[in-house]
Amino acid sequence: xxxxxxxxxxxxxxxxxxxxxxxxxxxxxxxxxxxxxxxxxxxxxxxxxxxxxxxxxxxxxxxxxxxxxxxxxxxxxxxxxxxxxxxxxxxxxxxxxxxxxxxxxxxxxxxxxxxxxxxxxxxxxxxxxxxxxxxxxxxxxxxxxxxxxxxxxxxxxxxxxxxxxxxxxxxxxx
Numbered sequence: 001x002x003x004x005x006x007x008x009x010x011x012x013x014x015x016x017x018x019x020x021x022x023x024x025x026x027x028x029x030x031x032x033x034x035x036x037x038x039x040x041x042x043x044x045x046x047x048x049x050x051x052x053x054x055x056x057x058x059x060x061x062x063x064x065x066x067x068x069x070x071x072x073x074x075x076x077x078x079x080x081x082x083x084x085x086x087x088x089x090x091x092x093x094x095x096x097x098x099x100x101x102x103x104x105x106x107x108x109x110x111x112x113x114x115x116x117x118x119x120x121x122x123x124x125x126x127x128x129x130x131x132x133x134x135x136x137x138x139x140x141x142x143x144x145x146x147x148x149x150x151x152x153x154x155x156x157x158x159x160x161x162x163x164x165x166x167x168x169x170x171x172x173x174x
Contacts, residue, residue, distance in 0.1 A: 016042075029053060030130055030154070037108070038151035039159040052154060055093075055128040060153035061135050062103050062124055064112070065144035069121045073142040074099060077125060083137035092138055096126035105150060112147045120147060 013034060016022070022042065029041040029049045038061070043049050051057075077097035082089055100122045121144075125135055136146040152159045 030059070032151060033133060033136075035110075036149045036151065037105075038149075039154055039157065039162070040151070041154060041157065053130065057155040058126050058128055058153070059130060059151060060124060060126045062100065062105075062122060062150045062152055063135060063139055063146055064102075064120050064122050064148035065139050066118070066120060066147055067144050068119050069099065069123050069139075069142075069144045071099075073144055074123060076142045077123070077138055081138050081141040083131070083134065083141055085131045085134075085137075090131065092127070092131075092134065093129055095128070096124075098124050100124050103150075105148075108148065 016028065017026075023044055025044045026042050027044070027046070027049055029043055029052045032038065032040055041052065074097045078095060080092045080094055082091050084090070102122055123139070123144075125138065127134065131137075135149055139146045150159075
């Protein structure tokens, strides 16, 4: 599924608008790329969308990476790493990162891989920016490619506190 309401690239994926009869003008606040999962906020207010996508709000991700990520790599993630963005080199802004235990999310419908391919580990990454595929590029830059990416928080809204398709008032964030 694509986390948008229009499909200009004409990909053969379902769109959000096919799930529910949303009000006219509904938009996703910060998209998730096709292989990513997690919290997605929707709004009909472009100003709220812009504000939440800004650096005012933290975005937290749980990331399963290929291999046993070490403290040195986690420190690099916190301090900022060089990634490519719009054909140029970019140093990510300071953020937060720490090792976490396997959060035991339900299995994906598309299997990533299994233990025969070597160990995996989990890291939490908290950023205030959101460049194109930034978290995936960050983990690859420190030598641990992303296998699974789940956004669990935007600002104070947490995935584990919500039910699927739950409606909340986002003006409580502002």
